[in-house]
Amino acid sequence: MDRTTIDLWVGIFVALGVAALLGLAMKVGNLTTNNIGETYTVTANFENIGGLKPRAPVKSAGVVVGRVADITFDTATYEAVVSLSLDKRYPFPKDTFANIYTAGLLGEQYIGLEAGGDEAALVNGDKITQTQDAVVLEKMISQFLYSKASESTDDKSEKSESTKSDADALGSSPLDNIGKPSND
Amino acid sequence: MIKSALLIGLVRGLRGIGHKSIKGIWRFGAGIRLFWLTLMSSGECFRRFHLIIREVYFTGVMSLIIILVSAFFVGMVLGLQGYHTLQKYGSSEAIGVLVALALVRELGPVVTALLFAGRAGTAITAEIGLMKATEQLSAMEMMAVSPIARVIAPRFWAGVIAMPILAILFSMVGILGGYLLAVPVIGVDAGAFWSQMQANVDWRHDILNGVIKSVVFGVACTMIALFEGYDAPPTAEGVSRATTRTVVTSSLAVLGLDFILTSFMLNV
Known part of the structure; x- marks a missing residue:
């Protein structure tokens, strides 16, 4: 094949490659959007x-x-x-x-x-x-549980009644709804 | 009686393994030597740049059709498969990120290298093997023309130049294929498609690393093809076997190198 034709095709090939790289950088990558200068x-x-x-x-x-x-x-x-x-x-x-x-x-x-x-x-x-x-999610959950538990023990010491009120105090906690069928 | 037959069989097996290992190491060393000689005669080859351009035409431009068509289909398949899974989690807009990252980081360089080994690597091996079989290489040496500078080095540099360009075009066309499937056909929002892609694809860590990968694959694939051709027994059967070995060795080298490069780039 003629040398000038080959040159032309290779020129088109390389130009396409450069254009595609620029396209990737601009359109796909974050070269323009998140460009932080100094x-x-x-x-x-x-x-x-x-x-x-x-x-x-x-x-x-x-x-x-x-x-x-x-x-x-x-x-x-x-x-x-x-x-x-x-x-x-x-x-x-x-x-x-x-x-x-x-x-x-x-x-x-x-x-x-x-x-x-x-x-x-x-x-x-x-x-x-x-x-x-x-x-940290685990910390928050454990703090929540701890505060709930201390609330219920506070209730117990205040009332110091039978175990029924104890169960009530526990039953009133929002955690009750998790995986427990309601009693009534 | 049976014991001695077993022993002979075992020795023969071990001898076979030893022979294969030594041959493998010898071939590896010879390949590295050829690589070194090629690099040494690169200066001479760059002074006659039209030789490289000619080879870029044969390895790069002639591979464009197969690369672009397969890129388009790979992009569309990624779009379909990605949408199918992502919509289960209600995040089908992330399809742009999925297609772009998969192509730019992995599929672009790797699939291009595999196709390149099949399309251009075999051609290089067969051509050089036949040149050797018809004693064209010896004739060049007789005329005091170094066959490495005249035949091997231009093809090597052409492969190294062509591979990244092909890989970039593969990624670009694949993303276009994914876009054409996701936005007009499935109905993903075009703005979300591009903006999520831009937010998550990093220029240096994703795109440039992909280009580095494809340069490494270019060196490996081209060098393996050249060595197999240069080393082929000068018979019809020898050339055919060398061509097969080119595809097998290049594919394995590309996949192995890909693992090594990825583990370095992700720094896990």
């Missing part, structure tokens, strides 16, 4: 980060303002040290509050920032002091 890094200590992973989003008012860069463990305080790289376009006050939230009931975890009222802004290397840990 960043500054701040750290935050948490007692429990739950299932937070590096590259998880950092959101404020629902807008992605940065990403979790790195998660390490501090053996001096036994806390998790999370470094966040935030977009330079979004400065936050020094007394910003960092929470770990969960997207939906079972979704991925992300960090939510709530701006405070301080005049000075966070700069590279600063530390966010006010943090709130991840909500």
Whole structure:
């Protein structure tokens, strides 16, 4: 085959490949949407980060303002040290509050920032002091059960009656509906 | 009597295993040597770039039809299967993410490499095997033309250039196939399809890693095809066996390498 025809076809082939890569990057990937330009890094200590992973989003008012860069463990305080790289376009006050939230009931975890009222802004290397840990579902359930149990024992000590009132106190707990046929 | 027959059989079996292992290691070493020689003579080959372009035409452009058609069908099947399962959990909008991640991360590079081994790898092996059988390679050496620089290296670089392009086109056309099935046929919302895809496909960790995979597969597939051709016994039977071995070895190499690369990229 003629050399110029081959050149033309290979040119079309390579151009198609480059166009498809650009298409993938723009239309399929997040090169345009989540492009965070220059960043500054701040750290935050948490007692429990739950299932937070590096590259998880950092959101404020629902807008992605940065990403979790790195998660390490501090053996001096036994806390998790999370470094966040935030977009330079979004400065936050020094007394910003960092929470770990969960997207939906079972979704991925992300960090939510709530701006405070301080005049000075966070700069590279600063530390966010006010943090709130991840909500661990098992902990919440066990706390709920514990409080219910202590309520019922309180009832018992107040009334100090027969076992019937005991059963009533237990029966009035919302947990009663779980897997138990009602007595009446 | 029976005992000695058993012993002889055992020794013969062990000898067979040993022979096969030594031959396998020898062939692996010879392949690495050929790879090294190819890299060494690449400079000479890049100075005559039209040789590479010619081979890109034969390995890349001529493989376009099979790659694009199979990509379209793979994308549509992914769409159908994904929808069937996802709708049970009420999240059929996630179908875009499923199709895009499956194609960009895995199916694009791997299926392209398997098809490439069948379509272009066999052609390379048969061509070089026949060149050797008809003593064209020896004739080149007689004329002080290095067959590695003139024949092997251009085909190698052509394969390395063509494979990522084919894999990218495979992913793109597969996603288009998934889109055409999910949005107009099934009725998934087009906005949710694209926006969920964009939110979950990462440029560096998904797309670029897929491209890196396809470059590695390109090196492996092309080198195996070239070595099998270069090493083929110069007979009709030898060339036919070498062609078969190209497909088998390339497929196994691609799947094995895919596992290794994926485990590195996901860093589990």
